[in-house]
Amino acid sequence: MATEQQILDALRGIRDPDTQKDIVALGLVRDLSVQSGQVSFTLAFTGQAAATKAMVHSMATRVVGQLPGVSGVQAKMGGAGAPAPAHSHAPGQGHAHAPGQGHAPGPGGAPAQAELIPEVRRTLAVSSGKGGVGKSTVAVNLALALRQSGATVGLIDSDVYGPDVPLMLGTRGRPGMFDNKIIPVEAHGLKVMSIGLLVNEKEPLVWRGPMIHSFIQQMLKDVSWGALDYLLFDMPPGTGDAQLSLSQVVPLGGVVMVTTPQDVALLDVRKAIAMFQRLNVPIVGIVENMSTFVCPHCNQATAIFGDAGGQKLAEEYNVPLLAKLPLDPETRVGGDEGSPITVRRPDSAPARAFRELAVSVTRRLDTLGQLGTLPKIS
Numbered sequence: 001m002a003t004e005q006q007i008l009d010a011l012r013g014i015r016d017p018d019t020q021k022d023i024v025a026l027g028l029v030r031d032l033s034v035q036s037g038q039v040s041f042t043l044a045f046t047g048q049a050a051a052t053k054a055m056v057h058s059m060a061t062r063v064v065g066q067l068p069g070v071s072g073v074q075a076k077m078g079g080a081g082a083p084a085p086a087h088s089h090a091p092g093q094g095h096a097h098a099p100g101q102g103h104a105p106g107p108g109g110a111p112a113q114a115e116l117i118p119e120v121r122r123t124l125a126v127s128s129g130k131g132g133v134g135k136s137t138v139a140v141n142l143a144l145a146l147r148q149s150g151a152t153v154g155l156i157d158s159d160v161y162g163p164d165v166p167l168m169l170g171t172r173g174r175p176g177m178f179d180n181k182i183i184p185v186e187a188h189g190l191k192v193m194s195i196g197l198l199v200n201e202k203e204p205l206v207w208r209g210p211m212i213h214s215f216i217q218q219m220l221k222d223v224s225w226g227a228l229d230y231l232l233f234d235m236p237p238g239t240g241d242a243q244l245s246l247s248q249v250v251p252l253g254g255v256v257m258v259t260t261p262q263d264v265a266l267l268d269v270r271k272a273i274a275m276f277q278r279l280n281v282p283i284v285g286i287v288e289n290m291s292t293f294v295c296p297h298c299n300q301a302t303a304i305f306g307d308a309g310g311q312k313l314a315e316e317y318n319v320p321l322l323a324k325l326p327l328d329p330e331t332r333v334g335g336d337e338g339s340p341i342t343v344r345r346p347d348s349a350p351a352r353a354f355r356e357l358a359v360s361v362t363r364r365l366d367t368l369g370q371l372g373t374l375p376k377i378s
Contacts, residue, residue, distance in 0.1 A: 001034070001037055002034065002067040002068060002069045002070050003034070004032055006067060007032060007034065007039060007041075007064055008024055008029070008032070010064055010067055011023055011029055011063065012024045012025070014060055014063065016028075016048065016052070016056070017052055023056060027044070028044055028045060028046075030044045031076075037070055037071035037072065038071060038072045039064055039070055039072070039074070040073075041060075041064075041075060041076070042075075042076045043075060043076070043077050053077060054218055054222075055214045055215055055218070057075055058214040058218040058221075059214045061073050062214065062217070116220040116249070117225055117228075117231060117250065119227040119228065120154070120230075121228065121230070122229065122231070122365060123231050123233070123250060123251070123253045124230060124231070124232050124253055124254055124361070124365070125158075125235050125252055125255040125281070126138055126139035126142065126232060126233065126234055126235060126255070126256045127235040127243065127255050127257060127258070127272055128237045128257065129237065129259065129268025129270070129272040129273075130264075130265055131162070133258050133260045133289055133290070134260070134289040134290060135234065135235070135237065136157075136159065136162075136164045136168060136335075137168065137289070137340075138256070138287055138289060138325070138354075138357075139155065139232060139234035140155070140165060140168045140335070140340050141340050141342045141351075141354040142354060142358055142361065143155045143230070144189075144190065144340055144343060145342050145351075145357065145358035146232075146361075146362070147188070147190055148342065148346070148355065148358075149355070149358055149359075149362075151229035151230055152227060152229045153189075153190050153191070153228060153229065153230045153231075154190065154191040154192070154193075154225050154230070154231045155190050155191070155192050155231075155233075156193050156216075156219050156220075156232070156233050157192070157193065157194030157195065157196060158219075158233045158234055158236065158242050158246065159235065159237075159242075160212055160242065161236055163195050163196030164335075165194045165234055166192070167196070167335075167336070167338060168335045168340060169187040169188060169190070169338055169340065170337070170339060171185050171194075171197065173185055174197055175193065175197055175223075178224065179224075181223065181224035182222055182223045183223075183224055184223055184224070185197055191225060193219050193223055212241040212242050212245055213241065213245035213248075216242065216246050217245075217249050220249060220250060233246060233252075235255075243275060243279070244279070247276075247281055252281045253282070253365055253368065253369075254281065254283065254364070254365060254368055255276050255281050256284045256285060256286075256287055256322065257269055257272060257273060257283065257285070257286050257313075258287045259286060259288060259289070260290045260305045260309070261291060261303065261305045261307060261308065261309030261310060263309070265305075266309050269313060270316075282368045283319045284320075284361055284364045284365065285314065285321065285322035285360070285364055286310050286313050286314045286317075286319060286320070286321050286322060287322050287323050287325065287357065288309065288311070288321065290304070290305055290326075290327040291303070291325055291326060291327070292326055292327065293326065293327040294326060305327075310324060320360065322357055322361060322364070323354075323356060323357040323360065324353075325354070326349065328348075328350045330344070330345065330348070330350070331350050341354070342354050342355070
């Protein structure tokens, strides 16, 4: 069975991102108790941001749960009073419960699928090799198109460096809490979670890999998603920590790769596809965004970013070209104003293209099966 000293040593590996001091040295760990493999402690935060509190709580729960002999972890959050040692048991200290206290992770630090999102039928990532290709626009409108088909849909903004989903959906409120769970914000019929809902929009997010992993795990384990037909993840561009962490935490049903037609975008998408293949994530297909621009005066279509790049990529990897989406000014305006094109102008050509994309994605997922397998990463 783990001792108090072993638990404190493990917690010393977690640092406050602002001060870069470990949480034990800062006096954040209070009321540590170990009884028959059950560990409980309080994180007595001071002025940390909400996102920092969530990350530290998730990381502390995870690292303690991985210790030999620990069968359960209860981490509470409360305001800091007078400095006290981590092992103190001062009476009369009331603490509010934090979201997600309880179960320790399973083998390798990844909780089982059933523990994380037991009522979610399908998981789907929307990713790209590079920024600027309209990935978030595709993720938001695809989620809304699936919702308009009658499905229940959730959307996680996993792009921790550029959380644009709240702006695109026009969400201004903060998530609520009920029964120690975070309640996602609702927008246009979607259930939505984003780090952008928890921090000031001008606040820079400077995160290391372990913090990203904890955030993604928190968005699954500690959010009350309820029954969903689809849970979509708007991934950051590239091949970084977020993609690796998500693939380790939950078996993804598949990933939709978004690109523009030009060669520089295709080059980066190839790298991203190779990464997801190594992680055993099925490639649902390719979406060619900003495919053509139709002049509103003469109706002539112009391939501003090149022609047939998405089709070439789909043939190269033997996956479907799911959609060719036009470069449309009103789609951009809708994203800036929190009124996505599928809601703003549901009868427009771009909105119809997104609904056709939703149909193609659904059919493709039917052929791939509901869940993949977790990767083995050495």
